[in-house]
Amino acid sequence: MKHVKTLNGATLKSSAAHGGCGECQTSCQSACKTSCTVANQKCEHKK
């Protein structure tokens, strides 16, 4: 495309198929303790 470069595809939608196992880290345990920060958590399926 001439006017658009895609940095990231529809990864969120595709994650719905395998998601929800609940094994991933609780976000507040990683570093924050005062702010909910979820988007940088790791998925246990992909380790």
Place this chain on the structure above:
Amino acid sequence: MVHTFENLGCYIAVDVNSGAVHVLDKMMFDLLRRIENLPRMPERCPDEVKSELGEYAPEELDECWAELLELQENGLLFERDDYVNPAMALVKNAPVKALCLNVSHDCNLRCKYCFASTGDFGLGRKTMSVETAKRAIDFVIQRSGIRRNIEVDFFGGEPLMAMDTVKETVKYARSIEEEKGKRFRFTITTNGVLLNEENIAYINETMDNCVLSLDGRACVNDAHRPTANGKGSYDLIVPKFQKLVEKRGDKDFYLRGTFTRDNLDFAEDVLHIASLGFERGVSVEPAVGKPDDPFAITEDEVETVKAEYDTLARALVDHPEINFFHFNVDLEQGPCVIKRMRGCGAGSEYVCITPDGDIYPCHQFVGNEAFKLGNLYDESFDLELSAKFAGMNIYTRKECGSCWAKFYCSGGCSAANYNVNGDITQPSHVGCEMERKRLECAIAIKAIRAGLAE
């Protein structure tokens, strides 16, 4: 839902429901910005849009429109969220799988912004007994259901003041985890004052992650993090943290600071912490508190804070070696959409336990009787209150549904919401503004580092 923004000179579009992110040229940005609130694109560029964008030739806008339509057809723009079933986010009888274990309600620092009232949460200075800690491990095993991964964060107060309890807790959990079909992961959050050769070795061997508290420059740190006798803590703790990190190998850690109204130039503190050899994990976050708290960031400071995040982003864009926690957004391999709907899990998957064995939704609710979930000794656990927390997600929390950042922040912090609005479901506007700015910075940095923008 589409969100367009300009940051670090990049023109970016986030397709909220699909998770796609696009880098645009200026003409495309101007066009998409005009139509981002549409539910879907029509086949042809409307004449009124073309006339609003009179600086561009109509045929060029048609060319842009065709590209946008192609993205839409490929599920990368104006995607609906009908693939998401909000019911998937609702966890019934939510298993508890993460503990914040307040092994010490005492502290050897007197941090001025401390949400824990300098360590005791207003409940009196206490250390958790080994018996209580073991009960906490039994509790999480029993309540975790089929979940295998269990997290325990040793917290306080200052957990190094209760090292015997920490060690006995780890030993006990390790002794039964295999038999119970669990895998424990331990973390510790410490101010560093009591670090020595022995407990540095223990922490590096035992803890999957450690959070080391330091606010940044010596003047900033010492103004807010004095010792009990009123002296600054910087010179005492920095060499200890450096020794710990030097011997930590590739295991995770974060140097974790707090910024307040007194250091709105906190980008300097992030860079300072990185310069001390801690670039692999830096997190500097806004002070939390009620609006009348003298340190918490309020509406009066939020625009300054947002500008400072821009300053920090400009400083970090050429330094990929510096991992700033809040700019670390995993666009590709991050958590699934279901996790992103639920958020932190406080009060359901995640609870905090005090030295008396009282159970609260998270460390920030400790001492608030209205939110006490139960106690380890009388084996009480308020399933109704837990269900209230478990029932919250980005589709039920007020205002989140219409926010472009909902799948990144997942509904924010219930405790912050309560502090500011007296309602765990009502997002804190200041918190939301800062979160959205951090995300825009993080995505722009990614675009530049990917070579898609300059």
